Amino acid sequence: MVERLTRLADGRPVDLEYIRVRGDRVVLHGEVSRGASDDLLSAPLPAIEQEFIMPLVETRADVPVTIDASLCVEGCTLCVDICPLDSLAISPDSGKAYMHVDECWYCGPCAARCPTGAVTVNMPYLLR
Amino acid sequence: MTEPIDIPPPGQRQELSCDVAVVGGGTAGTMAAITAAEMGASVLLLDKAHVRHSGALAMGMDGVNNAVIPGKATPEDYVAEITRANEGIINQRTVYQTASRGYEMVRRLEQYGVKFAKDAHGDYDVRRVHRSGSYVLPMPEGKDIKKVLYRVLRQRSIRERVRIENRVMPVRVLTAAGRAVGVAGFNTRTGEFVTVSAGAVILATGACGRLGLPASGYLYGTYENPTNAGDGHAMAYHAGAELSGLECFQINPLIKDYNGPACAYVANPFGGYQVNHRGERFVDCDYWSGQMMAEVAREIASARGPIYLKLTHLPEETISALEGILHTTERPTRGTFHAGRGHDYRTHDVEMHISEIGLCGGHSSSGVWVDENAVTTVPGLYAAGDLACVPHNYMIGAFVFGDLAGANASEFARGPGAAGPAGPDAGPASLPEDQIGAAHELIYRPLRNPDGPPQAQVEYKLRRFVNDYVAPPKTQARLAIALETFGRMTAEIARMGARTPHELMRCAEVTFIRDCAELAARASLGRTESRWGLYHDRADHPERDDAEWFWHLNIRRGADGNPELLKRPVGTYIVPVSEFEVPVRDPGEVVLIAGPPVPGRGRLGGCRPAAAATSARPPQILELLRLAEMQPSVPQLEPYLADSDARVRRAAIAALTETAPPGAGRALAQAAGDDNGTVRHAAVAGLRELVAVLPADDEALLDSLRRRLGSPDPVVRSAVLDLLREMRAADAGPFAAALSDADHRVRLRAVSGLVSTGEARLVAGAAADRSREVRVAVADGLAALAAELTETGQANAREALERLAGDPDVLVRAAAFKAAGALGCPPPLDTLAARALRRAAVAWEVRAGAAQALAAASPAIAVRPLVAAVSDPHANVRKAAVTALAPMRAYPGAAEALHAAASDGDADVRAYARYAVDGGRG
Ligand SMILES: Cc1cc2nc3c(=O)[nH]c(=O)nc-3n(C[C@H](O)[C@H](O)[C@H](O)COP(=O)(O)OP(=O)(O)OC[C@H]3O[C@@H](n4cnc5c(N)ncnc54)[C@H](O)[C@@H]3O)c2cc1C
């Protein structure tokens, strides 16, 4: 993948020859462009040659427990409070419960105690 | 918990203090906390989960495995049995505690409101599950046991002394001058560093359940609750305590892939049993032991594998009753699992497999070395439950040792010479800052390399190596590779990365797992013999070697900081067991074993509280949930019980049942009249749950219950009959009236009620009922009443059984014959039974029942058909015939038949015939 970058985060324009992403290796190559500023004119041109590693794997998992957001009561935290593996959390976006890690003993108190029946334990995929 | 955090400086911490710190609020830990509080100690109960649903009992338990109930078994029988199961290597003094205090514990739990199975006479209904010993006491409402304990913890008298800190996870016990003075840990939600200064510390962290990798490959798909990663084992070891029997692993036969118990002993009384692929029973071993696991493993691997729990032969009603238990308690997702594969007990026998290895005192014998008072080798440090080395201790043993630990720790902490916080005004004792620093480093190290290998991958690899090199069969060569591998992984574990408090928890657990893996490999390497069947199967030392190894094998941190193995003598037995001769040795004699060098251990290093939880508009359900935390009274809950929304009413019933305030029974009885069916059902379920703590003399309660007998809902009517029976609050009247109910479930309850009130005539009268289930219950009920029948009662019963023996339904006929056996098999039932047994066209259930009937008949009539039945095509008929013939072995033909049966193809038939031939125990 090759993309063109035109500005640094602080707003300075840059003239990057390329950003190359190969596997989890990201390489930036180029130089900061000469702007209108005098300082920059007199300063030597900073060259950019940087390589860093960016983990690219975004693991998508089939989660063992699902929560029907339309039934989950905003403000309730019951299932989150009692899960022995602490695998449920309240989403800061929706205010509803969700499974934040695929760590589950399929023991069931989350489903048994939910006052609205929002929680379903489907079992971890690996042993389904 | 999902937000990244920074390392807090070691000095910035929450400092707590108490007399007794209890680490782990599962079975043993909650009991320890309650007892210590009752003895006046201030208690801090720390759990990395939430005490309400933590540990092995998170969703309850369906029975007590090891109850010694007076009249059913003696403590001596039990100690002898566990001595055999553990092949002699046992400190009988510890096991004797469980044997002799278990009954009192059952009574205590019952007072708290836990329900145990009772027979028609109100006695504990202990079952024989394995061929020797009657110790299994079912818990029909066992799903609520943790709820009951949590309720006790929150009663005012206890609450004032026990502070519960959920989601706080100690990682190290702190010691000063060789004694335990506190713990260091962190809050797994906020990441806050926590230290506790305590007069005594009780470890009750359960088994090391995340040692081997389950065959599914899922890290948390373990037999044990995966929260229990061996935390306490590692903490005890690093505090200087001895551990014992770490080479004696825990391995269980389980539902394949699901990896939970199939509960053969729940299924057994219903007629389920374990078979190989050819449909043959194969387990020869009589009690739960490594020997039994070896037989199971061998059978699975043989041409006769795989193995199954056979249920498909059972009738529909039996299967639904079984589902009612297996799919609601202990591991309630069993049903989801089977359904996901399109399997059903009606069409598919349940495939079984053996589990990954673990360390567990509850099921085998590995754990922290304790004496009969739960005392470890470190003063001020106590251990109880699955963590402690008290063989085959199970749930009741966890309660008994929790109680002992609570009592002894509280005495130690508050007695003369106690080092802990002496009183309310004494400041926290000064804690060892170097150890606190080391614990801090252990906890927060992964935050320094957030991009280091993640816990899931590291743990997977570690546990796969455990499977490859530590699981049996074991050899010196494999175990040596294991040690090298775990040494190498110390460095990988030190590089593990984490960003959130939750990930820190998992990373700390990986260090515990590694420690346990290394200790288990070292102990396995040390014991150069085979013992305990599969648990310690050394392929390179296949024989048991009593001369060299009739010793406990313990492990502890030596003076150089490396693990050291030592042999401790087996103490003189208090209950002699003929198979074992205990060498006479000085109890203080300890033999150190030179071991291989130790791989180096990792060293350890600084945070901000996480964001506050979200809040939003609370509807009534939210108010209720908050209220439930504060022990609400019935009047406080009343508005919710009367809410127009059924969901709110249901939630109010849940709160009422959870907290059980005075008057809860009446309010629930009221709610049982609700217009909404789900609300009514929740109310009667609540009443059932609380029945042991409902005031049986509360006339207003009883009145409103009786009114519910007129409910249009059969579920309510059935429940009320059960309640009246269990509270012993009714004469025969309501039960007799209910015999004419339109719904057969209600009539079934009526029969049970009449049995419990001893009304043989009325029970017998129901023999003409139109429901097959009721007729079976009549036969069973008459059998239960057999011992107390008057002459007319006898006559009534005989007539009814005669009628039932000619019933068109197979199961009714079978039950009638079985009951005839209990009644002494009077004529003409004896000739009817003899005839049924001879006819191959008769269903096998009936033939088996007939054989049971003949066990009580005159040998003149019984012996001939029984001898013939010893070669019946069906194994269950042969088994019944063999059992019935045993006392008649002096009669012609009987001894020969039994002899022949001793080599039957079926393991049960073989075993019973063997007992009969030897006249042995059984
Ligand atoms: C699936 C299953 C079925 C069983 N069936 C039966 C049965 O039918 N009959 C029977 O008699 N026995 C049965 N047993 C055995 C019995 O349940 C156990 O022996 C007993 O409950 C053990 O109690 P415990 O207190 O030692 O452990 P647990 O009850 O597991 O408690 C351990 C507690 O420690 C906490 N903890 C762990 N590490 C830490 C830490 N670092 N910091 C803070 N807290 C921590 C955990 O969260 C947990 O609350 C069964 C066990 C299992 C797993």
Ligand code: SF4
């Ligand atoms: S218990 Fe049910 S309602 Fe409460 S947070 Fe969990 S899913 Fe939502």
Ligand code: SF4
């Ligand atoms: S099934 Fe158990 S472990 Fe899984 S999310 Fe629910 S409470 Fe947690």
